[in-house]
Amino acid sequence: MKVIECKNLTKTHGRHKALDQLSVTIEENKITGLVGRNGAGKTTLLKILAGFWRESSGEVNVFSRRPFDSLFVSANTIFVDDQMNFPTALTLKEILEQADQFYENWDMELAERLFDYFSFRPGQNYSSLSKGKESTFNMIIGLCSRCALTMLDEPTTGMDAAVRRDFYRALLKDYLAHPRSIIISSHHLDEIEELLEDLLLIEDGQNYLHMPVEELKEYAVGLSGSPEEMTKWTRGKEVIYSKRTDAGMYAVVKNDFSDHELERMTLAAINVSTVSPGDLCVYLTERTKGGIDDVFDKA
Numbered sequence: 064m065k066v067i068e069c070k071n072l073t074k075t076h077g078r079h080k081a082l083d084q085l086s087v088t089i090e091e092n093k094i095t096g097l098v099g100r101n102g103a104g105k106t107t108l109l110k111i112l113a114g115f116w117r118e119s120s121g122e123v124n125v126f127s128r129r130p131f132d133s134l135f136v137s138a139n140t141i142f143v144d145d146q147m148n149f150p151t152a153l154t155l156k157e158i159l160e161q162a163d164q165f166y167e168n169w170d171m172e173l174a175e176r177l178f179d180y181f182s183f184r185p186g187q188n189y190s191s192l193s194k195g196k197e198s199t200f201n202m203i204i205g206l207c208s209r210c211a212l213t214m215l216d217e218p219t220t221g222m223d224a225a226v227r228r229d230f231y232r233a234l235l236k237d238y239l240a241h242p243r244s245i246i247i248s249s250h251h252l253d254e255i256e257e258l259l260e261d262l263l264l265i266e267d268g269q270n271y272l273h274m275p276v277e278e279l280k281e282y283a284v285g286l287s288g289s290p291e292e293m294t295k296w297t298r299g300k301e302v303i304y305s306k307r308t309d310a311g312m313y314a315v316v317k318n319d320f321s322d323h324e325l326e327r328m329t330l331a332a333i334n335v336s337t338v339s340p341g342d343l344c345v346y347l348t349e350r351t352k353g354g355i356d357d358v359f360d361k362a
């Protein structure tokens with residue numbers, strides 16, 4: 064079943080199109096990674112899906128309903144980001160109790176176990192938490208609400224490496240026990256890659272690529288070798304990224320090579336390597352010519 068369907072979804076802020084005719088369909092019970100460069104439109108998309116923002120044009124459906132102002136969508140959706148607002152008068156424990164009242168599938172037992180594990184104190188106030196602890200508390204709310212559509216926007220902001228690892232593990236364990244549709248936006252694709260089934264890459268407010276992570280791993284190969292051999296083997300191919308190296312050249316090339324071609328390349332002293340989904344997404348959406356070094360070299 065489709066949980067999300069967007070057709071030509073556009074959102075303008077003034078004259079700027081944060082989403083530009085974006086079309087995408089997301090099936091239920093999958094963990095989808097939402098990635099894209101800064102300003103690509105990820106948060107805008109999530110806020111529209113959560114019903115917080117109204118679309119400017121196009122169609123958007125969540126559980127087959129327009130999300131804006133929909134009680135059904137808000138009861139079955141949670142949006143977690145680093146700007147969550149909780150009543151200042153409530154202690155952390157009271158916030159959990161309120162969440163228990165609001166979310167039908169709320170798991171209080173899990174919430175209390177996570178609360179203790181991450182060393183929160185019941186009488187603490189949300190406003191007294193450090194950045195990383197705020198994110199950890201938000202994550203408890205996001206997980207334990209067990210909403211049919213759970214959207215996490217950069218959920219690990221401020222968390223240290225150990226807490227991030229625990230968070231990913233908790234997310235995966237809970238998802239396996241209680242499958243639901245989860246969208247997680249992150250700039251650290253390498254860290255979440257193992258959790259994900261699908262990846263949606265947004266660029267300039269458009270759906271640049273939406274595919275299973277396993278397919279994305281095969282999407283391109285890294286080739287390196289002498290400039291002569293590299294020119295020969297990349298002729299007529301889609302070169303996504305290239306740079307000069309001490310040994311010659313390195314290029315990331317769309318992988319439509321046959322096994323036979325890959326074998327012949329190796330014999331021709333071309334080194335063939337895999338390209339991680341994280342690196343590939345950066346290369347696919349590279350906006351600057353050259354790199355940061357050029358900024359300094361031109362000075």
Ligand SMILES: Nc1ncnc2c1ncn2[C@@H]1O[C@H](COP(=O)(O)OP(=O)(O)OP(=O)(O)O)[C@@H](O)[C@H]1O
Nearest residue numbers: 076079080081099100101102103104105106107108
């Ligand atoms: N409230 C707003 N008013 C005006 N412009 C906005 C507003 N919110 C977002 N934008 C603009 O819309 C575009 C998309 O922003 P958005 O926050 O959705 O990107 P993002 O992919 O989440 O970026 P990041 O990775 O930096 O968080 C940006 O150009 C941003 O400046």
